[in-house]
Amino acid sequence: MSLKKPLLNSSLVIQKAQRVFDIEISALKNLRDRIDFEFEKAVNILISCNGKIITTGVGKSGHVAKKVASTLSSTGAPAVFLHPSEALHGELGTISQEDVMLAFSSSGESQEVLSLVPYAKRLNIPLISITNNKDSTLAKLSDVHLCLYVEKEACPLALAPTSTSTASMVLGDALAMVLLELKNFTPQDFAIRHPGGSLGRKLKQVRDLCHTGDNLPMVSEDASLLDAIMQMTGKGFGATAVVNSEGKLTGIITDGDLRRFFQKHKELKDSKARDAMTKNPKTTTMDELAVSALRRMEEHKITVLIVIDNSVPIGIIHMHDILRAKVV
Secondary structure, rough: OOOOOOOOOOHHHHHHHHHHHHHHHHHHHHHHOOOOOOHHHEEEEEEEHOOOEEEEEEEHHHHHHHHHHHHHOOOOOOEEOHHHHOOOOOOHHHHOOOEEEEEEEEEOHHHHHOOOOHHHHHHHHEEEEEOOOOOOOHHHHHEEEEEEOOOOOOOOOOOOOOOHHHHHHHHHHHHHEEEEEHHHOOOOHHHHOOHHHHHHOOOOOOHHHHHHHHHHOEEEEOOOOHHHHHHHHHHOOOOEEOOOOOOOOEEEHHHHHHHHHHHHOOOOOEEHHHOOOOOOOOOOOOOOOOHHHHHHHHHHHHOOEEEEEEEEEEEEEEEEHHHHOOOO
């Protein structure tokens, strides 16, 4: 298939694209500088929500509302998108008295969105709106209104929502990220909500990959070195944890430790585990991200970490466990 001759030269095409960026960046800078106490009020309402955040909107605003709901849910603030038209045909039951409604409408006059306002008022749930018209009907009916202050759309016809859609999305992201920080949301919390795909693999914790129970090689300090070797051979990790009389981790014996020991002592006679162990070994916990554990192994040029809980060995993780899981 032959390509049609370009209608514009490449330089002009690039300039037109850059114009879109410039207009939308300008809109975001303007919005950033006008964030005020209304934003703080919205955050206080959202963080106090005992139910879920109901986002709603139609058209481009509906797509933004759907994305914001997804971002909120994945970062610790349960949210669902409710299409206003579907709500009026049976899905109003999605809303409970514990919820908060977050409504998006560029004009603030979308009849579909406005039709939800009486129901929100009847349930006495807070209504937060995001519009580009502070004098709109939706803005006036809201408990908190966040204005976008967009002066110019990037659309050369001034028709297609562009700058307003971008500003709405970023404002929604700002709400979600502030809530994330105030809730002390951690990478581990994020991992729980993203178990699938490459992101889920990267966020796997040590608990997801380590070996516990009878699979954990472990001997006491007073055990014979032969017993330690049997543990290492039987469990197949090339290492064994060494504990004191209280069951606390005091050392580790690896294949390298054994080679160094035999270079000096030549025989096993009367040798104990404590004689060959490396004291104060590197450890990890069940809650640590596997990728962080791998980074420590690489940094210290080791292949295993003992998993501890209050200094008591409860598992072991090998570098190969992490690599097989395709965490990196």
